[in-house]
Amino acid sequence: AQSVAQPEDQVNVAEGNPLTVKCTYSVSGNPYLFWYVQYPNRGLQFLLKYITGDNLVKGSYGFEAEFNKSQTSFHLKKPSALVSDSALYFCAVSPNQAGTALIFGKGTTLSVSS
Amino acid sequence: DVKVTQSSRYLVKRTGEKVFLECVQDMDHENMFWYRQDPGLGLRLIYFSYDVKMKEKGDIPEGYSVSREKKERFSLILESASTNQTSMYLCASSLAFGGAFFGQGTRLTVV
Numbered sequence: 472a473q474s475v476a477q478p479e480d481q482v483n484v485a486e487g488n489p490l491t492v493k494c495t496y497s498v499s500g501n502p503y504l505f506w507y508v509q510y511p512n513r514g515l516q517f518l519l520k521y522i523t524g525d526n527l528v529k530g531s532y533g534f535e536a537e538f539n540k541s542q543t544s545f546h547l548k549k550p551s552a553l554v555s556d557s558a559l560y561f562c563a564v565s566p567n568q569a570g571t572a573l574i575f576g577k578g579t580t581l582s583v584s585s
Numbered sequence: 586d587v588k589v590t591q592s593s594r595y596l597v598k599r600t601g602e603k604v605f606l607e608c609v610q611d612m613d614h615e616n617m618f619w620y621r622q623d624p625g626l627g628l629r630l631i632y633f634s635y636d637v638k639m640k641e642k643g644d645i646p647e648g649y650s651v652s653r654e655k656k657e658r659f660s661l662i663l664e665s666a667s668t669n670q671t672s673m674y675l676c677a678s679s680l681a682f683g684g685a686f687f688g689q690g691t692r693l694t695v696v
Contacts, residue, residue, distance in 0.1 A: 515675065578628075
């Protein structure tokens, strides 16, 4: 079965430190990969995506993600965390087949302390 | 700006009621989705549609139905609401291959 795993329910970092939120996937073919962020009582906001090309993708709010095909991973990173980055982060994969939906991980809560 | 609009932010309904959740997108997207979000379970796909009048079951379709009579509108229907359908419901739309744009969500409470 196709799936997305976010192995950490919660990630805690201090403001100014680098952060990583992990994502691995099990999807056949060449999927598209996405990160979304959700603030309390809001819908999901798009952060960044990988379709093809450079393995390091830059997105909104200073976030970036590194695609690693051999490890089937797409980890979200930021060099210097802000308290305002505290939110729920979802990794998602599109199997890149017509008539299929995004597959989401269970989400990782990022908590940045001041 | 692209927009996906869900008709209600908060709803309270009684057990057994028929409930309609409406979603409209203004991006001419082929695909539309309904997800349900519960703590610790992430987003679970209820139904999606890749064309007008077309629908596909997702992971948890039981107790739900959908309607897509026009490209821009995708409705989720709870035929007889139950307390275990209390949840956050998220609508999204996308092009054939690509990321999804989400509405603000509807927090439904069934009492």
